[in-house]
Amino acid sequence: MQVSDFDYVLPEQLIAQAPAAARDDSRLLIVGARALEHARFPAVMRCLQAGDVLVLNDTRVVPARLFVQKDSGGRAEILLERVESERVALCQVRVSKALKPGRTLMLGEEHLEVLGREGEFYRLRFPRPVFEVLEQRGDIPLPPYIERAATTADLGRYQTVYASSPGAVAAPTAGLHFTAELLEQVAAAGIEIARVTLHVGAGTFQPVRVARVADHRMHAEHYAVSAEAATAINRCRAKGGRVVAVGTTVVRTLESAATSGVLEPGAAPTRLFITPGYRFQVVDALITNFHLPRSTLLMLVSAFAGSRRIRAAYAAAIRNQYRFFSYGDAMFLKRMEEDLESELMEEVS
Secondary structure, eight states: OBGGGGOOOOOGGGBOSSOOSSGGGSEEEEEOSSEEEEEEGGGHHHHOOTTOEEEEEOEEEOOOEEEEEETTSOEEEEEEEEEEETTEEEEEEEOSSOOOTTOEEEETTEEEEEEEEETTEEEEEOSSOHHHHHHHHOBOOOOTTSOSOOOHHHHHHTSOTTOOEEEESSOOGGGGGOOHHHHHHHHHTTOEEEEEEEOOOGGGGOOOOOSBGGGOOOOOEEEEEOHHHHHHHHHHHHTTOOEEEESHHHHHHHHHTTTTSSOOOEEEEEOOOOOTTOOOSSOOEEEEEOOOTTOHHHHHHHHHHOHHHHHHHHHHHHHTTOOBSTTSOEEEEEOOOGGGOOOOOEEEO
């Protein structure tokens, strides 16, 4: 497969620069086997059924961007990738010239020490706990395609209502559409809710720089599946219920934790790269936003729902002026193997 197989032309005005007025005001494209239905997000309740388990990623976005001064006097920008210990983190550092170990980055009167490099990232030692520094001195790192500075409103809206585990650089955006009231409706309908964690790293916004899909190497992200979540999901599967993932981060978490065919609790880094031809072991349905052209996430949803169906759905979303990317609209997809794809015959308003 070529990366160009996952390209499409998106009018710039469809890239959402701000969230909808209310979380569940967003639109929902329901992708069926033979039809596309246009709806509002609360219609997701019609897509769920008693006995399902809805799986959420409870990661919390931290103010992961810092503006610092190099010991040589120049300015630099730091973007957290992941926290490795209380005072050590792997970070992107935007500088014109590579930094050597021992160099210092100054954040006011506080100094961050360069310990070394790991690929494109720098390992930095903070003067006090990393999360403490970020919460006091950091900015929310909005995605690069949102062409404005972060505001105080983004502190709340670029965060799911159920976020609890700090560590993400970017929000698991499929979850941004859920309100507390909608989640109450989910539980009342006999649908169990399970929570897992995958801390989204800055690498999620890195473009795929190779021509062949097989040559791309995924960035590592850390996930955790509790014993409670694993039990709920395995119980649902044993009873014939569906596992519904809220976002591609949940898909990667569950599939990474089920390499033996059974979902196992635990925590580990994952570089799982899902492309068409992948055989899913856990996830049956997926709620997701619209993804960037030529991105690994577009490859994942193409693997999940079928490349032809995804191309048809994206074309319909563009025709109908859906909002794209992090603050954009959502889709509901059922899993379908590539060789079982059906033509999409009609659109339903």
